Amino acid sequence: xxxxxxxxxxxxxxxxxxxxxxxxxxxxxxxxxxxxxxxxxxxxxxxxxxxxxxxxxxxxxxxxxxxxxxxxxxxxxxxxxxxxxxxxxxxxxxxxxxxxxxxxxxxxxxxxxxxxxxxxxxxxxxxxxxxxxxxxxxxxxxxxxxxxxxxxxxxxxxxxxxxxxxxxxxxxxxxxxxxxxxxxxxxxxxxxxxxxxxxxxxxxxxxxxxxxxxxxxxxxxxxxxxxxxxxxxxxxxxxxxxxxxxxxxxxxxxxxxxxxxxxxxxxxxxxxxxxxxxxxxxxxxxxxxxxxxxxxxxxxxxxxxxxxxxxxxxxxxxxxxxxxxxxxxx
Numbered sequence: 001x002x003x004x005x006x007x008x009x010x011x012x013x014x015x016x017x018x019x020x021x022x023x024x025x026x027x028x029x030x031x032x033x034x035x036x037x038x039x040x041x042x043x044x045x046x047x048x049x050x051x052x053x054x055x056x057x058x059x060x061x062x063x064x065x066x067x068x069x070x071x072x073x074x075x076x077x078x079x080x081x082x083x084x085x086x087x088x089x090x091x092x093x094x095x096x097x098x099x100x101x102x103x104x105x106x107x108x109x110x111x112x113x114x115x116x117x118x119x120x121x122x123x124x125x126x127x128x129x130x131x132x133x134x135x136x137x138x139x140x141x142x143x144x145x146x147x148x149x150x151x152x153x154x155x156x157x158x159x160x161x162x163x164x165x166x167x168x169x170x171x172x173x174x175x176x177x178x179x180x181x182x183x184x185x186x187x188x189x190x191x192x193x194x195x196x197x198x199x200x201x202x203x204x205x206x207x208x209x210x211x212x213x214x215x216x217x218x219x220x221x222x223x224x225x226x227x228x229x230x231x232x233x234x235x236x237x238x239x240x241x242x243x244x245x246x247x248x249x250x251x252x253x254x255x256x257x258x259x260x261x262x263x264x265x266x267x268x269x270x271x272x273x274x275x276x277x278x279x280x281x282x283x284x285x286x287x288x289x290x291x292x293x294x295x296x297x298x299x300x301x302x303x304x305x306x307x308x309x310x311x312x313x314x315x316x317x318x319x320x321x322x323x324x325x326x327x328x329x330x
Contacts, residue, residue: 005057012048015041016067026242029208036238036276039262042071043273055127074240078262081082081218091308093187094119095194097232097279098295098304100129102126106299111138113298117306122160123181123196126300132158146170157181158197166191168297171221176200176214180232184227190311192287193225197233211236212243219250228284229253230309234302235280253282256307260292265303280306288312 022035043069048125052061066067096119100110104126114135122142132147142160146168157178159168163185171180177199184193199214200207215235222229231253237244239255248255257263257277264275279302283289291308298304 005055005060008048008052008055008057009060011068012045012052012064015045015048016063019045019071022240024244025103025240029202029205032202032208032237032241032243035240035242036278038071038074038240039264039273039276042068042075045071071225078239078257086293086295087291088119089279089308091310093121093192093230093258093310094280094306095230095232096122096295096304096306097125097196097234097281098298098301099125099198099234099279099302100127100131100298101300101302104299107131107134107138110298111135113295113304114139117295117304119306120162121183123157123194123326124160125157125178125196125198125234126155127158128156131156131200136160144168146183155179155198157198159183159194159196161185163187173214173217174210176210176217180218180221182221191227193227193229195222195229195231195233197231197235199233199236203235208224213324215243215247216250219247222251224254228286228311229282230284230287230307231280231282232307233280233304234278236278238278249283251282252285254285254287254289256281256283256289256292256309258289260289263292263294263305264296265305267301268297268303269301275303280301281304281305283307283309286312 012252018034019041021031025032025035045064047065049061049068052064096114096117129147132246136145139160142162144161144164146159153198155178159181161183165183166186168183171182173180181196182193184191197218201206202211262277264272264277265279266275289307289309295304295306
C-alpha cells in the first residue's frame with residue numbers, strides 16, 4: 001500500500017509540474033508542447049484526486065484538485081456555447097478548411113464531406129498537384145483554384161472556389177512551413193481576403209523557431225492587407241500557448257471558435273475532449289461568425305472545420321495591429 005501511495009504522489013506531482021511548465025511555452029519547445037493539453041490535464045488530475053481520496057492520501061488529493069482546477073479555469077470558459085450541426089448555408093460566405101494529410105488517398109470521402117458542406121471557398125493543406133487534380137475532378141463546381149507550388153504533400157496548400165477571385169497568389173515564407181495561399185475577392189458589400197496557412201509543428205527546437213517565425217511573418221502580411229481577412233489553417237498551436245496569444249495580439253484577428261465551444265480537431269480518432277484545437281479560423285473584427293462546426297472524418301488525422309461569416313454593417317476594420325513595426329524586432 002505504501003508503494004502505491006508513493007507512486008500516486010509521484011504521478012500527481014509530475015502532472016502538477018507539467019501543468020505549470022505549460023505556462024512557460026514562450027521559452028522552450030518542450031514547454032510549448034506541454035501547454036496544449038489543458039483539457040486532458042484537468043480530466044486526468046480530477047481522476048487522480050478521486051483515486052487519492054479512495055486511498056486516503058489527502059495530500060495527493062489536494063494537489064490533484066488544485067491541478068485540476070488550475071487547468072479547468074482555462075478550459076471552462078471555452079466549453080459553453082452553441083455546437084451547431086452543419087446546416088443549409090444562409091450567410092454570404094462559407095469557408096471550409098481541411099488538412100488532407102500527406103498519406104491520405106481517400107479522395108472520395110474527402111470530396112463527399114466537401115460536397116455536403118456546400119462551401120464557397122475551400123482551403124486544403126498537405127496536398128500536391130496530383131491530390132488537387134483528384135479533388136477537382138470530383139468537384140467540378142469549383143472552377144477557380146490556386147494550385148500548390150511545390151511537389152511535396154506535407155508542405156503543399158491549395159484553394160478551390162466557386163467565386164471568381166480578383167487575384168490569387170502563393171507566398172513563400174521560407175523554410176518555416178507551407179506557402180501561404182492568398183485569394184482576394186471583390187465580395188459585396190466590400191472586398192475580402194482569404195488566407196490559408198500551415199506552419200511546421202514545433203516538434204523539435206528548430207521547427208519550434210521556424211513555426212514562431214512563420215507566425216510573425218504571417219502577422220506582418222495581415223497588417224498590410226486593406227481588406228477584411230479570413231485566415232484558416234492548421235497552425236500547430238492551441239489557445240493555451242503563449243505564441244497563440246501573441247499571434248492574436250499582433251494581428252487583431254478574432255478566433256471564430258468564440259461562442260461555439262472547444263471545437264477540437266486532432267487527432268481525429270479520439271473523442272472531442274481528448275483532442276486538441278490546432279485547426280483554426282480567424283476573422284477580422286469587421287466580420288461576424290454566425291456558425292462554426294467540426295465536420296466528419298475525411299480519412300485524415302485532422303477533422304475539417306467549416307465557418308459561416310457575414311459582414312458587420314456597422315464595423316469596418318481599419319487598423320488590425322497597432323504595434324506592427326516594433327513587433328518585427330522580437
